[in-house]
Amino acid sequence: MTQRLTEQAIGEALGALPGWEAEGAEAISKTFRLADHIAALGFVVRVAAAAEVMNHHPEVAWVYNRVTFRLSTHDAGGMTERDLALARRIEELAAS
Ligand SMILES: C[C@H](O)[C@H](O)[C@H]1CNC2=NC(N)=NC(=O)C2=N1
Numbered sequence: 001m002t003q004r005l006t007e008q009a010i011g012e013a014l015g016a017l018p019g020w021e022a023e024g025a026e027a028i029s030k031t032f033r034l035a036d037h038i039a040a041l042g043f044v045v046r047v048a049a050a051a052e053v054m055n056h057h058p059e060v061a062w063v064y065n066r067v068t069f070r071l072s073t074h075d076a077g078g079m080t081e082r083d084l085a086l087a088r089r090i091e092e093l094a095a096s
Contacts, residue, residue: 005079013084020087025079027072028087032094034065043067046093054089056082 005013007025014020020030034040044060044067051057059070069090071083 029070031068040065
């Protein structure tokens with residue numbers, strides 16, 4: 001699970017992760033627009049709780065009602081399956 005992914009593998013995985021953008025093989029990121037500031041905070045909290053369960057944590061930028069998550073595996077120095085799993089979990093939370 002901590003093996004770095006190639007750009008090709010990342011690109012293939014992003015086909016099922018709409019809106020996520022790759023930074024080479026280093027990271028993926030996506031910005032979510034919520035109803036308002038507090039809805040955005042609530043989303044950050046839910047993602048943070050899921051990240052804690054997964055022991056895999058995003059970089060987060062929160063500006064009013066917009067939240068950007070940047071995912072990369074620090075221990076591997078780039079993208080791994082753990083980042084894709086977290087992105088899928090974030091998408092589940094966004095849809096719930
Ligand atoms: C000790 C702990 O398991 C590690 O530091 C975990 C915590 N959360 C993490 N989050 C991310 N994004 N990358 C990691 O390599 C990572 N490692």
